[in-house]
Amino acid sequence: MSVRELVVLGTASQVPTRHRNHNGYLLRWDGEGILFDPGEGTQRQMLRAGVAAHDLNRICVTHFHGDHSLGLAGVIQRINLDQVPHEITAHYPRSGQRFFDRLRYATAYRETVRLTEAPVDVEGTLAATPSYTLETRKLSHPVESYGYRLVEPDGRRMLPDRLAAHGIEGPDVGRIQREGALGGVTLDEVSEVRRGQRFAFVMDTRLCEGVHALADGCDLLVIESTFLDEDVELAVDHGHLTAGQAAAVARDAGVRHLVLTHFSQRYSEPEEFERQARAAGFEGELTVAHDLLRVPVPKRR
Numbered sequence: 001m002s003v004r005e006l007v008v009l010g011t012a013s014q015v016p017t018r019h020r021n022h023n024g025y026l027l028r029w030d031g032e033g034i035l036f037d038p039g040e041g042t043q044r045q046m047l048r049a050g051v052a053a054h055d056l057n058r059i060c061v062t063h064f065h066g067d068h069s070l071g072l073a074g075v076i077q078r079i080n081l082d083q084v085p086h087e088i089t090a091h092y093p094r095s096g097q098r099f100f101d102r103l104r105y106a107t108a109y110r111e112t113v114r115l116t117e118a119p120v121d122v123e124g125t126l127a128a129t130p131s132y133t134l135e136t137r138k139l140s141h142p143v144e145s146y147g148y149r150l151v152e153p154d155g156r157r158m159l160p161d162r163l164a165a166h167g168i169e170g171p172d173v174g175r176i177q178r179e180g181a182l183g184g185v186t187l188d189e190v191s192e193v194r195r196g197q198r199f200a201f202v203m204d205t206r207l208c209e210g211v212h213a214l215a216d217g218c219d220l221l222v223i224e225s226t227f228l229d230e231d232v233e234l235a236v237d238h239g240h241l242t243a244g245q246a247a248a249v250a251r252d253a254g255v256r257h258l259v260l261t262h263f264s265q266r267y268s269e270p271e272e273f274e275r276q277a278r279a280a281g282f283e284g285e286l287t288v289a290h291d292l293l294r295v296p297v298p299k300r301r
Contacts, residue, residue: 002030002031003028003030004027004028004029004030004197004296004297005027005028005294005295005296005297006025006026006027006028006199006220006222006259006294006295006296006297007025007026007027007028007049007051007292007293007294008024008025008259008261008289008290008291008292008293008294008295009021009023009024009025009026009038009042009045009046009049009051009291009292010022010023010024010025010039010041010042010045010291011023011261011262011263011289011290011291012039012067012262012263012265013067013224013226013240013262013263013264013265014067014264014265015067015265016039016040016041017265019290019291020263020290020291021039021040021041021042021045021291022039022040022041022042022066022067022068022070022071023036023037023038023039023067023068023203023261023262024036024037024038024039024041024042024045024046024071025037025201025222025261026046026049026051026055026056027150027199027201028055029131029132029150029199029297030131032057032058032129032131033051033055033056033057033058034056034057034058034059034060034134034150035056035058035059035060035075036059036060036061036062036148036201036203036222037060037061037062037068037069037201037203038059038061038068038069038071038072038075039066039067039068039069039070039071040066040067040070040071041071042071042074042075043071043074043075043078045291045292046075046078048292049292052082053075053078053079053081053082053084054082054084054085056075056079056084056088057086057088057089058088058089058090058091058127058134059072059075059088059089059090059091059092060090060091060092060134060148060201061090061091061092061093061096061100062093062139062145062146062147062148062201062203062204063093063096063139063141063143063144063145063146063203063204064092064093064096064099064100064143065143065204068203068204069092069099069103070103072100072103072104073103073104073106073107076103076104076115077107077109079113079115080109080110080111080112080113081109083112083113084113087113087114087115087116088113088114088115088116089115089116089118089127090115090116090117090118091118091119091120091126091134091136091148092119092120093119093120093121093143093144093145093146094119094120094121095121095143095144096143096144097119100117100119120136120146123135123136123137123138123146123210124136126148130153131152132150132151132152132153133150133151133153134148134149134150135148135149135150135151136148136149137149137209137210137211137213137214138208138210139202139203139204139205139206139208139210139211140205140206140207140208140210140239141204141205141206141239142238142239145203145204145205146210147200147201147202147203147205147210147211147214148200148201148214149198149199149200149201149213149214149218150198150199150200151196151197151198152196152197152198153196154193154194154195154196155193155194155196156177156187156191156192156193156194157191157192157193157194158173158177158190158191159190159191159192162189162190162191163190166183166185166189166190168182168185168190176190177191194300195300195301197219197220197297197298197300198217198218198219198220199218199219199220199221199222199297200214200215200218200220200221200222200223201214201222202214202215202221202222202223202224203223203224203262204224204226204239204240204262205224205239205240205241206235206236206239206240206241207241207245207249211223211241211249212249212252212253215249215250215253215255216253216254217253217254217255218250218253218254218255218256219255219256219257219297219298220255220256220257220259220295220297220298221249221250221253221255221257221258221259222259222261222289223241223246223249223250223258223259223260223261224240224241224246224260224261224262225241225242225243225245225246225247225260225261225262225263225273225277226238226240226241226242226262226263226264227240227241227242227243227264228242228243228267228272228273228276229242229243229244229245229276232245240262242276243260243272243273243274243276243277243280244276244277244279244280245280246258246260246277247260247276247277247278247280247281247282247286248280248281248282250282250284251280251281251282251283255282255284256284256285256298257284257285257286257287257295257297257298258277258282258284258285258286258287259287259289259295260273260274260277260286260287260288260289261289270288270290271288273288274286274288285298
């Protein structure tokens with residue numbers, strides 16, 4: 001049975017706290033695992049969350065600030081120690097190649113795994129698989145930063161009443177799906193488009209075109225909300241979003257489930273992030289993330 005869920009490994013911004021680890025997020029998508037922004041301590045959080053090195057297929061880094069990348073050294077050494085049998089691909093801003101190199105080879109270890117470096121320097125499609133297309137958009141932060149978006153290809157939903165009306169049943173249902181027509185009846189006459197699921201990961205950024213493009217129509221949006229709305233000037237100055245700004249983006253983009261994360265240590269009341277997000281008019285499902293949380297991708301419409 002396929003599993004599509006977000007495993008939250010850490011939710012702190014800049015520095016870890018007693019209750020929040022540095023960033024780290026694993027997206028399980030059918031048989032693949034995509035690790036986003038492994039900050040310091042990610043390897044230990046993976047252990048606590050029941051995530052193995054073998055679960056990883058891709059690593060996606062938005063930018064090279066420490067709370068989003070210092071865990072790379074430990075994660076990369078762990079996948080080699082555990083001798084993961086498949087290739088792992090790493091995406092990160094090409095402008096930070098020197099940081100990736102330093103983290104990859106921070107200490108001596110034996111390389112046993114094929115780790116393919118696929119740096120990002122333009123917006124667009126990074127990878128296409130039968131299960132998803134991975135896309136990226138540029139964000140607005142003091143250092144170069146990219147957000148990521150995963151889109152499942154659209155499929156078809158068979159309509160039992162229309163199949164019955166045309167006398168199509170049993171093995172003929174599969175046949176019309178494969179061939180596109182049967183006995184003068186087209187696939188369009190007995191089915192409808194089933195929209196593919198969409199997931200986006202938006203970290204450190206001000207409001208910009210890339211944020212809206214990534215969030216558009218998402219079933220699950222993971223987005224930073226470092227500051228509360230009363231500190232909007234700090235957010236702009238440091239290249240971040242407030243809870244209200246993140247929620248307004250989700251509202252306008254038609255997001256079904258919004259996950260707020262990457263919280264400044266200055267705040268001790270997570271409930272206020274939810275209150276401000278609701279005040280911004282977001283009416284969908286809303287989660288204020290905490291470490292080791294699991295969030296399922298919403299079922300298809």
